Amino acid sequence: xxxxxxxxxxxxxxxxxxxxxxxxxxxxxxxxxxxxxxxxxxxxxxxxxxxxxxxxxxxxxxxxxxxxxxxxxxxxxxxxxxxxxxxxxxxxxxxxxxxxxxxxxxxxxxxxxxxxxxxxxxxxxxxxxxxxxxxxxxxxxxxxxxxxxxxxxxxxxxxxxxxxxxxxxxxxxxxxxxxxxxxxxxxxxxxxxxxxxxxxxxxxxxxxxxxxxxxxxxxxxxxxxxxxxxxxxxxxxxxxxxxxxxxxxxxxxxxxxxxxxxxxxxxxxxxxxxxxxxxxxxxxxxxxxxxxxxx
Numbered sequence: 001x002x003x004x005x006x007x008x009x010x011x012x013x014x015x016x017x018x019x020x021x022x023x024x025x026x027x028x029x030x031x032x033x034x035x036x037x038x039x040x041x042x043x044x045x046x047x048x049x050x051x052x053x054x055x056x057x058x059x060x061x062x063x064x065x066x067x068x069x070x071x072x073x074x075x076x077x078x079x080x081x082x083x084x085x086x087x088x089x090x091x092x093x094x095x096x097x098x099x100x101x102x103x104x105x106x107x108x109x110x111x112x113x114x115x116x117x118x119x120x121x122x123x124x125x126x127x128x129x130x131x132x133x134x135x136x137x138x139x140x141x142x143x144x145x146x147x148x149x150x151x152x153x154x155x156x157x158x159x160x161x162x163x164x165x166x167x168x169x170x171x172x173x174x175x176x177x178x179x180x181x182x183x184x185x186x187x188x189x190x191x192x193x194x195x196x197x198x199x200x201x202x203x204x205x206x207x208x209x210x211x212x213x214x215x216x217x218x219x220x221x222x223x224x225x226x227x228x229x230x231x232x233x234x235x236x237x238x239x240x241x242x243x244x245x246x247x248x249x250x251x252x253x254x255x256x257x258x259x260x261x262x263x264x265x266x267x268x269x270x271x272x273x274x275x276x277x278x279x280x281x282x283x284x285x286x287x288x289x290x291x292x293x294x295x
Contacts, residue, residue: 002031002043003021003025003030003031004033004048004064005035005051006034006049006050008052008059014096015096017073017082018051019092019095021049021082024089032095037062045067048066048068049070051072051073052071052075053075056264056265091104091136100141101140102144102168105145105147106129106133107148107149108127108130109124109149110123110126111126112177127152128153133162145171146173147172147174149176149177151185170193170194170195172197172198175230178199178213179206181213181217190221197228197229199228199229199230199231200231202232203237218253218255225255226256228255228256229257229258230256230257230258232259232260234260251284256281258279259278273295277293277295
């Protein structure tokens with residue numbers, strides 16, 4: 001069969017489902033490539049898989065020349081899932097030419113069920129193990145971990161030891177739940193070759209425990225601020241004053257705040273300006289206050 005793939009969100013970040021679909025169909029002897037419309041006109045594809053992660057991404061509306069079109073991803077539907085024989089396959093990293101980096105999940109689900117997040121509805125309101133590291137890592141220099149709440153998994157120490165034993169650089173791309181951090185977990189994290197770690201500070205009601213834990217971890221870890229990142233959710237049940245408070249507090253504590261805007265289409269202009277100011281690290285580190293920013 002001739003298989004076409006469409007990454008609706010673009011190619012800035014490898015699409016894991018498409019890499020798994022590619023690997024599976026190649027193992028079946030099928031020809032796989034990113035969808036080429038002109039080629040499809042001459043000889044229609046047998047199947048075209050379209051993946052869309054984000055709901056705000058504009059859909060692919062051009063004609064698709066294929067005998068069958070299959071859409072999937074959170075951007076379309078929270079209930080759709082890959083068949084187990086595809087979900088469990090080792091990804092085809094050659095699709096995005098990222099052979100030195102592995103991408104994947106050790107756990108799925110999150111007990112927090114935050115209103116702004118679809119994870120609990122899509123994956124379940126508890127953190128469960130879905131794979132060992134060997135499912136998607138085979139000696140690559142770097143691992144980009146996509147787990148929504150790794151620390152909520154009861155046997156998290158086993159998974160952290162797998163990351164330690166890999167001796168790969170690990171980028172915890174999603175926010176590790178700082179509220180679940182303790183000395184045992186912190187000691188294990190410090191045995192991992194951390195490329196980047198992310199926490200999150202979303203709600204004012206959690207401020208005291210989050211500030212306490214962040215301050216403790218900074219002193220404990222001695223990590224440089226370039227590796228310490230904190231997602232700051234804006235335009236969702238917070239006012240601009242609290243947004244600025246989080247930004248300045250995190251910088252003073254030795255962390256890099258990273259502004260996330262909920263429903264950017266409805267966000268006020270000052271919220272978007274704050275994102276441009278904070279997320280450009282060079283500007284953020286050179287200007288002491290948002291009032292100085294003219295962008």
